[in-house]
Every structure is written in structure tokens, then in C-alpha cells.
Amino acid sequence: xxxxxxxxxxxxxxxxxxxxxxxxxxxxxxxxxxxxxxxxxxxxxxxxxxxxxxxxxxxxxxxxxxxxxxxxxxxxxxxxxxxxxxxxxxxxxxxxxxxxxxxxxxxxxxxxxxxxxxxxxxxxxxxxxxxxxxxxxxxxxxxxxxxxxxxxxxxxxxxxxxxxxxxxxxxxxxxxxxxxxxxxxxxxxxxxxxxxxxxxxxxxxxxxxxxxxxxxxxxxxxxxxxxxxxxxxxxxxxxxxxxxxxxxxxxxxxxxxxxxxxxxxxxxxxxxxxxxxxxxxxxxxxxxxxxxxx
Amino acid sequence: xxxxxxxxxxxxxxxxxxxxxxxxxxxxxxxxxxxxxxxxxxxxxxxxxxxxxxxxxxxxxxxxxxxxxxxxxxxxxxxxxxxxxxxxxxxxxxxxxxxxxxxxxxxxxxxxxxxxxxxxxxxxxxxxxxxxxxxxxxxxxxxxxxxxxxxxxxxxxxxxxxxxxxxxxxxxxxxxxxxxxxxxxxxxxxxxxxxxxxxxxxxxxxxxxxxxxxxxxxxxxxxxxxxxxxxxxxxxxxxxxxxxxxxxxxxxxxxxxxxxxxxxxxxxxx
Numbered sequence: 001x002x003x004x005x006x007x008x009x010x011x012x013x014x015x016x017x018x019x020x021x022x023x024x025x026x027x028x029x030x031x032x033x034x035x036x037x038x039x040x041x042x043x044x045x046x047x048x049x050x051x052x053x054x055x056x057x058x059x060x061x062x063x064x065x066x067x068x069x070x071x072x073x074x075x076x077x078x079x080x081x082x083x084x085x086x087x088x089x090x091x092x093x094x095x096x097x098x099x100x101x102x103x104x105x106x107x108x109x110x111x112x113x114x115x116x117x118x119x120x121x122x123x124x125x126x127x128x129x130x131x132x133x134x135x136x137x138x139x140x141x142x143x144x145x146x147x148x149x150x151x152x153x154x155x156x157x158x159x160x161x162x163x164x165x166x167x168x169x170x171x172x173x174x175x176x177x178x179x180x181x182x183x184x185x186x187x188x189x190x191x192x193x194x195x196x197x198x199x200x201x202x203x204x205x206x207x208x209x210x211x212x213x214x215x216x217x218x219x220x221x222x223x224x225x226x227x228x229x230x231x232x233x234x235x236x237x238x239x240x241x242x243x244x245x246x247x248x249x250x251x252x253x254x255x256x257x258x259x260x261x262x263x264x265x266x267x268x269x270x271x272x273x274x275x276x277x278x279x280x281x282x283x284x285x286x287x288x289x290x291x292x293x294x
Numbered sequence: 295x296x297x298x299x300x301x302x303x304x305x306x307x308x309x310x311x312x313x314x315x316x317x318x319x320x321x322x323x324x325x326x327x328x329x330x331x332x333x334x335x336x337x338x339x340x341x342x343x344x345x346x347x348x349x350x351x352x353x354x355x356x357x358x359x360x361x362x363x364x365x366x367x368x369x370x371x372x373x374x375x376x377x378x379x380x381x382x383x384x385x386x387x388x389x390x391x392x393x394x395x396x397x398x399x400x401x402x403x404x405x406x407x408x409x410x411x412x413x414x415x416x417x418x419x420x421x422x423x424x425x426x427x428x429x430x431x432x433x434x435x436x437x438x439x440x441x442x443x444x445x446x447x448x449x450x451x452x453x454x455x456x457x458x459x460x461x462x463x464x465x466x467x468x469x470x471x472x473x474x475x476x477x478x479x480x481x482x483x484x485x486x487x488x489x490x491x492x493x494x495x496x497x498x499x500x501x502x503x504x505x506x507x508x509x510x511x512x513x514x515x516x517x518x519x520x521x522x523x524x525x526x527x528x529x530x531x532x533x534x535x536x537x538x539x540x541x542x543x544x545x546x547x548x549x550x551x552x553x554x555x556x557x558x559x560x561x562x563x564x
Contacts, residue, residue, distance in 0.1 A: 034564055035564065071406050072406065072561065072562065073402050073405065073406050073561060073562055073563060074562060074563070074564075075560070075562040075563055075564045076564060077562075089561070089562065091408070094406060094407055094408040095407070095408050097406070099403065099406050101399045101402065101403065103398075103399055104399075105398055105399030105400045105402065105403045106398075106400065107331070107335055107398070107400060108398070109335045109338045109339060110331070110334060110335055110338065114331070114334055118327060118328075118330075118331040118334075119403075119407070121323070121324065121327035122324055122327065122328075122404065122407050122408065122409045123407060123408065125321060125323035125324050125327065126323050127323070153338065169403070
């Protein structure tokens with residue numbers, strides 16, 4: 001049921017006759033430092049256009065930091081990070097990217113429609129655009145299936161509903177890149193399926209690129225591409241099929257576990273060279289606790 | 295880039311394309327949209343509006359009968375309070391409102407959108423300024439017409455100073471909210487920022503009778519000039535040079551702190 005739907009193939013392959021547009025996101029040597037911690041270490045990857053790329057990994061692995069860097073709200077980003085052909089955070093990108101933070105960022109003391117009306121007025125200001133804005137707002141509310149609640153205060157909605165209001169804000173306008181940080185957390189299976197259908201629809205009909213983070217592995221099967229992250233590093237960058245084939249596993253979940261185990265094993269052998277005494281087996285643990293207390 | 299827009303606009307489900315993005319430091323429609331949004335948020339919270347508008351009136355009423363025997367004292371303190379109330383209430387309201395904006399993630403979202411920092415600050419100033427006009431008009435009207443506050447000058451000038459005080463309060467609240475991590479801290483900034491000014495502004499003792507060191511401190515605190523301006527209106531029929539100076543200082547301070555507040559809004563945060 002949650003399997004990748006072959007009908008929703010990315011539309012851009014072979015369809016582009018113009019010179020190829022730059023990838024939606026291109027990172028080289030991307031490093032992010034937060035306080036004393038290096039959250040992302042020298043990442044290199046690209047996110048292709050017109051597809052859904054899943055960003056997966058355990059919580060605390062740097063998914064949100066990576067997303068914030070792409071949107072341009074993260075400080076202390078070094079290396080190269082180009083988004084839609086411009087450096088991340090460029091003012092011209094602000095109308096071209098839709099961003100949903102992990103916690104719903106909407107005004108609790110406004111109704112759904114008032115929330116969207118305001119954000120629409122920021123994206124597309126002016127009296128002349130009023131009709132277009134109204135149309136956009138109505139469509140975004142319908143997209144997230146909240147039409148019947150349009151005049152309810154956001155603060156009175158359930159957690160999942162508020163998440164969807166936050167998502168609707170990102171759907172306003174015509175974002176070429178949608179960065180969604182765990183958009184399906186706390187939603188029931190029916191809604192999750194509907195939202196994933198919406199995401200595929202957006203990629204297919206609007207040609208938009210979606211970068212969606214999740215730690216629910218069965219959602220990974222619904223992405224065109226996957227970036228698997230662990231402790232600030234990218235473990236794998238492949239299609240779900242390729243990942244399963246490479247690791248000889250049936251599901252993305254077991255592929256991910258396989259890769260994590262392999263990486264942990266590699267890290268252990270690197271950090272404890274054989275010439276050291278077996279009592280020194282604990283430096284990994286030691287350095288880890290040191291890092292945690294710092 | 296252009297290919298995506300042309301292909302997407304041919305599909306039926308697609309929304310109409312928005313015009314080219316404009317991100318200027320200050321745009322009138324974004325500022326008014328922000329002000330309208332802030333006022334709309336308040337409208338869903340009628341109790342706050344009632345408290346904002348009624349408390350100054352109740353306090354003035356109380357004060358009038360506390361000084362029942364000495365109307366002269368009421369004139370002095372009442373006029374000063376007309377300048378102090380808007381400053382305090384707007385300080386509190388703004389610091390909490392912007393703190394909520396910071397902690398709820400809406401600020402991060404807004405700053406990832408084509409909203410200028412000036413738009414946001416001006417939007418807040420406009421919204422709370424409007425509220426301050428209502429508050430000050432009611433308080434001034436009550437004091438002058440019903441509580442027999444004896445003003446020699448024009449009540450309009452009282453209103454002008456009150457409005458500038460409200461803007462100063464908004465500016466201070468906005469600035470201070472950058473240093474508060476929680477509502478608890480934000481509320482504690484009220485005594486920290488407002489009380490020293492309250493003590494030194496000349497409300498409790500004339501400023502020139504204070505210890506010289508304190509008098510020097512009170513000379514650089516904006517509330518001193520707010521109270522001074524109110525007293526000028528109280529005792530002079532015309533706009534005096536001192537009044538103009540006071541108004542300019544309070545207005546200048548408000549503008550300066552608003553700029554400082556804008557500097558605390560960061561598009562990129564750690």
C-alpha cells in the first residue's frame with residue numbers, strides 16, 4: 001500500500017529540451033556548526049528538480065538543520081550550498097521556496113483563513129492581487145482538506161490540523177521548491193496517504209521539487225530519491241530500489257539499518273586501532289559522553 | 295527556471311503565477327497587512343483590549359479621589375500618568391507579542407518570506423500605535439472632561455505626547471523581547487526597564503531635587519522627557535521650546551530603539 005507508485009514518475013526526464021536547469025539543491029563541502037557542535041560535516045549531494053526527495057534519519061541527525069540551511073534561516077553555514085541556481089538565503093529565493101517547520105508555525109489566535117490571508121499578502125502584496133490571493137488561499141485550504149474548518153481558530157484545532165494549516169501556508173503561491181520538515185507527523189494513515197498523493201500531484205503537475213524529511217521509514221518508499229542521514233553525515237543518496245538492491249534487503253527500513261550498522265562498525269574500527277589495548281575499547285563511549293556533556 | 299513557469303501555467307490545477315518577487319526594506323502593503331494581522335489577532339482576544347483600554351481610566355479615576363483634597367496634586371500626577379500608561383502597557387503588550395512571534399516559529403517563517411524587517415517593525419508600531427491612540431484618547435478625555443484635570447494647554451498636545459510614549463513603549467518592548475527566552479523573562483524586563491525610569495522621571499520628586507548622580511541618569515532616560523512634556527502642556531497655553539525639545543527627544547528615542555529592534559531580527563539564527 002505504501003509502495004512507490006510508478007505512475008508518478010518524475011516528469012522532467014526527456015521532457016526538457018532547454019539547457020538543463022541547475023539542480024534544485026547542490027551542496028559541496030557543506031558544514032554547519034551550532035554552538036560547540038558540528039551538526040553537519042562536509043556534505044556533498046544534489047537534489048534533482050521535479051522529484052520528491054526524502055530526507056531520512058534518526059531524530060537529532062541534522063535533518064532540520066540541513067533544511068534550515070537550504071531555506072536560508074540557519075546561521076554558520078560554510079561550504080557551497082546553491083538552491084535553484086542561487087546561493088541559499090538569496091532574497092530572490094524567498095518567494096520561490098515553501099518551507100514548513102517541524103512545529104506548526106501559524107498564529108493560534110487567527111482563523112485558518114486569516115492566517116493564510118496574511119501570509120498570502122506577504123508573498124503577493126498589493127490591492128491588485130487581492131483576487132489572485134483569495135483564489136490561492138481557497139485552493140491551499142482545499143489542498144490540505146480543511147475547507148470545512150476554514151473559519152476555525154488555529155488554536156482550537158488538533159495537532160494534525162494545525163500541521164496542515166502550516167503546510168497550506170507553504171503551498172501558497174507557486175513554490176518551485178517545497179521544504180517540508182516532518183509534515184506527516186501525528187497524522188492518521190488516511191490523511192498521510194492523502195498528503196503523499198498531494199505531494200506527488202504537486203511534483204507531477206506543477207513541476208515542483210519536494211524535499212521531505214521523515215523518520216517514518218515506510219514513507220521513504222513513496223519518494224523518488226532518498227538521502228539517508230546519520231550523525232550529520234549522508235549515508236546514502238539513491239532511489240529506494242537502488243538502495244534495496246545495493247544492500248540486498250526488502251525494505252528501505254532494513255536497508256537503512258544495514259547501512260547504519262555498517263557505518264557504526266566502520267567508525268568503531270577506525271577509532272580503536274588494533275594496536276591499542278582492549279581496555280581502551282571505550283574511547284568511543286568516552287568521547288561521546290564528553291560531547292554530550294559539553 | 296522559465297521553462298518551469300511556462301509548463302506549470304498550462305496545467306489546470308495550477309494557481310495563477312505571482313509577479314516577480316520584490317523584497318524591499320519597507321513596503322506599504324506588507325506593512326499594513328502586518329498591522330491588520332496584529333489587530334485581527336487582538337480582536338480575537340477582547341479581554342486584552344478591554345484591559346488595555348479600561349485600566350488607565352480606572353487608575354485615573356482612582357487617583358482623582360485619592361487626591362480628593364488636593365486637586366493640584368492630581369493635576370500634576372494625572373498629567374504625568376497620561377504619558378506613562380501608554381508607555382507601560384505598550385511595552386508589555388509588544389514584548390509578549392513579539393516574543394510569541396519568535397517562539398512560535400512564525401517569525402522564522404516570515405523572515406524566510408519576502409518580508410522586510412522594516413515592514414514587520416512598522417506593522418507592529420502601526421497596530422499598537424492605533425491601539426494607543428484609542429487608549430490615550432479615552433484616558434485623556436476622561437481626565438480632562440470628567441475628572442477636572444486642569445490643563446492650560448491643548449488636550450491635543452497631551453494626546454500627541456501620549457502617542458509618542460506609546461511608540462516608545464512599543465519600541466522598547468520589541469527590543470527587549472530579543473533578550474527574553476520566555477514569557478517569564480519578558481515580564482521581568484518590565485520592572486528592569488520601566489521602574490527605574492518611573493522612579494527617576496520626576497513623578498515622585500522633582501528631578502532637580504534628586505542626588506546629582508541620579509539627576510544625571512534621569513537626564514538620559516526618555517521617560518523623563520515624556521513626563522516633562524506632559525507638564526509643559528499642563529502649565530503653558532502655547533507650545534514652548536521645552537515642549538518641542540521633549541517631543542523630539544521622545545520621538546527620536548522611539549525611532550532609535552525601533553531601529554535597534556530591527557537589528558535584533560535575524561534572518562539566520564544559530
